[in-house]
Amino acid sequence: MLFNSIEFAIFLPIIFVIYWFVVNRNLKVQNLLLLLSSYIFYGWWDWRFLSLIIFSSIIDFTVGLQLGRAKKELNRKWLLFISIFINIGLLGFFKYYNFFIESFIDAFTAFGHSPNIHTLRIILPVGISFYTFQTLSYSIDVYRRKLEPSYDFISFFAFVSFFPQLVAGPIERATNLLPQFYKKRQFNLEQSIDGLRQMLWGLFKKVVVADNLCKIVDPIYNNPDEMSSLVLILGLALFSVQIYTDFSGYSDIAIGISRLLGFNLKINFRYPLFARSIGERWRNWHISLSTWFRDYIYIPMGGSRGSNLNKFKNTLILFTISGFWHGANWTFICWGLLNGLYFAPSMLRGRNRRHLEPISKSKIFPSFKEFTQIFTTFWLIATTYIFFRADNIQHSKQYFLSILSNTEIRESFRFIENNLEDFLKAMFFTSILFLVEWINRDKPHGLHGVFEMKPIVVRWGLYLAITFSILIYGGEQAPFVYFQF
Incomplete structure (x- = not known):
């Protein structure tokens, strides 16, 4: 369902009226309404891919519960690995499988060999890059003990599938959005x-x-x-x-x-x-994604610590990954690399925060x-x-x-x-x-x-x-x- 469609112009007022004037006294029912309406919103495009959102929600909800109970650090790392492996695995299959197969075939063809490998007719689920990163933020933050695990599966599932930002962001952190599902919400006219x-x-x-x-x-x-x-x-x-x-x-x-x-x-x-400046441009563009990459990839890699060579390397890696996130095409990798090259000089001179x-x-x-x-x-x-x-x-x-x-x-x-x-x-x-x-x-x-x-x-x-x-x-x-x- 598109925001700029007649269907949505009918859908939103109905949800608004029920949400504030019918089920407003019961927080759990409100959250359940949001969950069901989010599934209708997403399923309007292709109901079959609801299974991916539900599966991802089940995995990370379960991982969060187990992280809350696990005492040994090794067990906690294994649980985080499961969440990352499954979520990135699903994203990789649907978004990048054919890209890697085609690149593999092209590489061997250049040397005179033609591997007998076929691509698949894969439909890319709308919004998979966005809700995958959203659920991963939950698992990572629970692992880092920045967030308590959720014991309310309706609130958690509603957080993952929240329809306003489900298919194109902003990519909300669990630390910001999830607690809002736990608190009773009052209608505010202003x-x-x-x-x-x-x-x-x-x-x-x-x-x-x-x-x-x-x-x-x-x-x-x-x-x-x-x-x-x-x-x-x-x-x-x-x-x-x-x-x-x-x-x-x-x-x-x-x-x-x-x-x-x-x-x-x-x-x-x-x-x-x-x-x-390029630094200001990237601070103010798709902020939810750029800060996600900063906190969960760039800083763990070492960020801007160490030698200039290390800073330059981390910057190019970050922008290349950012480009690849946008699509399974060499054009996006080139786009990311070029932006990284633009950004690197100001970062090396310490002027990227101007x-x-x-x-x-x-x-x-x-x-x-x-x-x-x-x-x-x-x-x-x-x-x-x-x-x-x-x-x-x-x-x-x-x-x-x-x-x-x-x-x-x-x-x-x-x-x-x-x-x-x-x-x-x-x-x-x-x-x-x-x-x-x-x-x-x-x-x-x-x-x-x-x-x-x-x-x-x-x-x-x-x-x-x-x-x-x-x-x-x-x-x-x-x-x-x-x-x-």
Whole structure:
């Protein structure tokens, strides 16, 4: 079920009414409702893959109980190994089996041998990368004694499958989200209204900005040899905005829905398009994933301790794993490595923790230096999307070579002229996006400060304008980009 679908527009109000006005006096029944509604939400796509979520929930719930009882450290390590092996094993089979088989065949074919090994017709379960990491955070934190094991299987199963963030995050830590299922939740009107604002802004980013940018970006990426250099460069810039609005739009909707239900999820994006450095960009982009990798992989590897060579090695390993998490394709590995190479110099010089405050705080416009930093960071990241968006390495190579060779300027104007209506519409709404997010860059989300606007007519005028733009100018009902990961 998609957030931007008619089915969900019917589903959510029904759950909301039952949750707050029918079963609100019984916490266990509330949690059971969330569990069942989450299974309906996920099963709407393909009910067969519910078995994977249930199986993963059973494994980690059982491992958590046993970790709470085990006294010997060796037994605790074995229990953690079981959780990691099963969860990563399932993820590896469904997401990476064919990739490894194809890579194995290609490697032997290059030396004149053709192994008789066949790939399988495997359907990638939506959201498996997200809920796998969520359940792993529970097992690891119980092992580290940062979290008490759960004895309430309904709460735990609801935590794993919590439908607002089930298929595309944020990847919530058990230490933050699971305890919220144990406590009685009270309806908070102010929190619910702000949740609706965040949902509205998330839908605007996805349906109006991202889906309209998609109409321009897809033809460019699908036919790079037919496009001029300027159009291909334009495609890089627009895809950078498209993937941000698509993914952060999902996070905004997920966080907003959670607030309607009395839950608080962590912020997943902090206006990364305004980042002044690669370090700031990665601190503010998909925060739940980057901090997961930091706490459960990077720091245990040694992190930034030791020699510069060790720091460099750990950084490249981390970014390579991050790239591979996104998809079973060499393009994602190249994307991760390139980002690691961009990030490494500032980390080696100890400058990756700069720019912790919102840009141009208390100022209307950025300084010339800040603008230059934003511009440089934006384009450095945009170049990495040649790999991220490409179907394969050959496609990314073709895109890059076409930028260098197809320098006919008239073709650029021809492309824009042929797509003028879609182009102007996308540019207009992208400008609105940048304006609103720049004004509210120190707020949790783009519409958070709107409640302060006076008079009330102006505030509601903005709400109605955004709503009508979603209804009238929204693109086709398209899945969110990160569903494929």
